[in-house]
Amino acid sequence: MTTSDVPRADEDGAVAPPAPPRLVATDLDGTLLGPDGAVSSYTREVLLALEERDVPVVFVTGRPIRWMETLWAEVGGHGLAILSNGGIVYDVASHSVRRAHTIAPDVLVRVAALLRAAVPGTTFALEKTTGFSREPDFMPRMQVNTDPGFPVGALEELVDDQVVKLLARHEEQEPEEFWRLAEEAVGHEVTTTWSSVGTLVEISGAGVTKASTLASLCGDLGIDRSEVVAFGDMPNDLPLLDWAGHAYAMENAHPSVLASAEHAAPHHADDGVARTLARLFGL
Structure with missing residues (x-):
């Protein structure tokens, strides 16, 4: 060089x-x-x-x-x-x-409920230290999300003490508007951010x-x-x-x-x- x-x-x-x-x-x-x-x-x-x-x-x-x-x-x-x-x-x-830096199960369930109420149609997935899991309607068209080894079910059934990121997806909202709505709804509980060209808000524990x-x-x-x-x-x-x-x-x-x-x-x-x-x- x-x-x-x-x-x-x-x-x-x-x-x-x-x-x-x-x-x-x-x-x-x-x-x-x-x-x-x-x-x-x-x-x-x-x-x-x-x-x-x-x-x-x-x-x-x-x-x-x-x-x-x-x-x-x-x-x-x-x-x-x-x-x-x-x-x-x-x-x-x-x-x-x-x-x-994990997110407590009760916080995950509460945040999901708040965000669903604020923006109906929101779906969720979880990134864990042990892998990935998602709700049935969370971006199933993406091959990366359809590995048969990934658990699929209701969020309340998937949460555990190994979750490091909650993913919130909406199929109709614009990306930055969805982030704004998510921050208003749950920003007092967790850290929200956005890094995708799509409508996907990434949620970490408070202050993380x-x-x-x-x-x-x-x-x-x-x-x-x-x-x-x-x-x-x-x-x-x-x-x-x-x-x-x-x-x-x-x-x-x-x-x-x-x-x-x-x-x-x-x-x-x-x-x-x-x-x-x-x-x-x-x-």
Whole structure:
């Protein structure tokens, strides 16, 4: 890799921090991954260079465990990841959950009832440390949801003490309007966010976000927020970008993210995260 391969200044003209960050936190879809959902050879090269410098790269994503298995080898196969919007800290090498921020069963049932009353037609699914389960009408047309091993039934029958994310879906509402209605109905009980192009609200335990879990992890590692650089593209990344000392919205990011982040990185289709990291670390 040569310096001529990457830009020497941020896309927005920002000045690089005086010292390289000690930890990188990056979202995956729409951020580190290309439009094909894969890690490019250039991005893989940059991640390897950071590994050789002992710089932790923490993948901070809304994806559940089940959507990560095909990616681990591509991104190094070790280290820690924050999954399900902060619900899980995952040890990649051992394929095990290190920490889980679960939602109590009674809270799940109450929140579902409140949201159904506020927006009739809402259906639900559950992401757990142990897998996935859904109501019969929750997006059955998506093949990823129809594995015969996934339990299907009434929400009240599916909840247990291993749930880290409640998924709320509506087939007729617009995405951001549904998020607004969900926040008004249940935001006093849980954390709601949105990261999909579809009408899907992601619900975590009260106060649980990508940022809260990363802050705890950085505390364990003795790393200050001022030493963290973070990348994201969707509203569920806003707490993360607000918390990190150096925040980058992708060029392709949602308008709310572009308006909030400190800096802009090139488009995810152009290896924006990797190009920015190459500049920051002088690769």
